Amino acid sequence: MSDGKQPDEPVADVPGRPGRDAVVIGGGLAGITAALALADAGIRVTLIEGRPRLGGLAFSFQRGELTVDNGQHVYLRCCTAYRWFLDRIEGTALAPLQDRLDVPVLDVDKPEGRRLGRLRRDALPVPLHLGRSLATYPHLSLAERAKVGRAALALKGLDLADPTLDTQDFGSWLTAHGQSARAVEALWDLVGVATLNAVAGDASLGLAAMVFKTGLLSDPGAADIGWARVPLGELHDRLARKALDSTGVRTEVRTRVTSISTDENGRWSVQVPGETLQADAVVLAVPQREAHDLLPAGALDAPEQLLDIGTAPILNVHVVYDRKVLNRPFFAALGTPVQWVFDRTDASGLREGQYLALSQSAAHDEIDEPVGALRERYLPELERLLPGTRGAEVMDFFVTRERTATFAPVPGVGRLRPGARTKAPGLYLAGAWTATGWPATMESAVRSGVSAADAALSALGRPRPSHLFEFEEAA
Secondary structure: OOOOOOOOOOOOOOOOOOOOEEEEEOOOHHHHHHHHHHHHOOOEEEEEOOOOOOOOOOOEEEEOOEEEEOOOOEEEOOOHHHHHHHHHOOOHHHOOEOOOOEEEEEEOOOOOOOEEEEEEOOOOOOOHHHHHHHHOOOOOOHHHHHHHHHHHHHHHOOOOOOHHHHHOEHHHHHHHOOOOHHHHHHHHHHHHHHHHOOOHHHOEHHHHHHHHHHHHOOOOOOOOEEEOOOOHHHHHHHHHHHHHHHOOOEEEOOOOOOEEEEOOOOOEEEEEOOEEEEEOEEEEOOOHHHHHHHOOOOOOOOOOHHHHOOEEEEEEEEEEEOOOOOOOOEEEEEOOOOOEEEEOHHHHOOOOOEEEEEEEEOOOOOOOOOHHHHHHHHHHHHHHHOHHHHHOOEEEEEEEEEEEEEEOOOOOHHHHOOOOEOOOOOEEEOOOOOOOOOOOOHHHHHHHHHHHHHHHHHHHOOOOOOOOOHHHHHO
């Protein structure tokens, strides 16, 4: 297996013919991946990004002496493409995985008071690996636990290639398979909201089935959780840019593409302020609405469908206390508006106190609420969850909002998501919103970049780098 650090030997160009050039528009994970893959195959690549940094919607910024991630991002062991990406940029050690899935789940809406449960796996084959955890999960009744097991087996039997799954909503399927409202809240939505960015009733059964089958019902370790122990900018900007530089990619930030077009010879022209870039291939790795605006006529049969792919918000609440109030790296919560809480103290560079980040997915009702209203709501909830906060002083409270954090995984979205190839020769699409089969995750973004690069290399007659698809072998 390649170490993912050295590019393959470039393929020599035919004598007398100029080398191949590609422009990648968009410096998120999809664009970075496409640029690395193309450059590793010997293509001359220019990467264009409008923001002042790389990383797309998985980035960091400074708030005084604090280094803040715009939102908490995690990945699973089954996210083999993102793991390949981390290895390619030499960042694997900075975003390690759990040795074994272990999720503390705290319920504060119990008559007897706070109650802690855990979702964790044993070293047993699927589905027995979760059997003991579910059998002792205190947030569901014995009857509910038994019905969860039956629903999981039914879910495992679904065919992800069946297009009718995308026309149904997950919530209705769960109800039809005996899942109570409590079971949905305490288990299915606990996982589904964080991964799909939608509650079960608003989510495509096809995407939900993909998440649960792949993450929980494919391999015992598939759902082990990984997250960055450093700011995301360290991975997705600094290390990514170092990897791009080492392969000869020209990276331009703070640069907006105004138009793309082809000439009579099929060469592409990419217009940026003050310069026209010429290319044999263009990868459009931007959000769906921006892609729609840049696509030339005829590139897609129904380009207006891109505008029909909705978006869903994520709200992140950040609280800095003057002392340590949480003794574990993260937990999930029930019986409260709080969804997931992560300790970001060390990663942020905070020297005194503790910094907690609350990740609130599917936050349609809260995304535009004033900071003051969110403070009044969430500080008391943290006091209910964490007794140590009751005597602690809040040193800072702020929020970050991603109004279009992901595409909305609603029933029917599958038919709207285009593949990597367009009808315009040499033009390719990438982005978590394209037809990767995954919801809008870092994994989906990386897979889309690989697909776009692979399509471009095929059209250019270049063999793909030998290490590029190693993640498929690891899946």
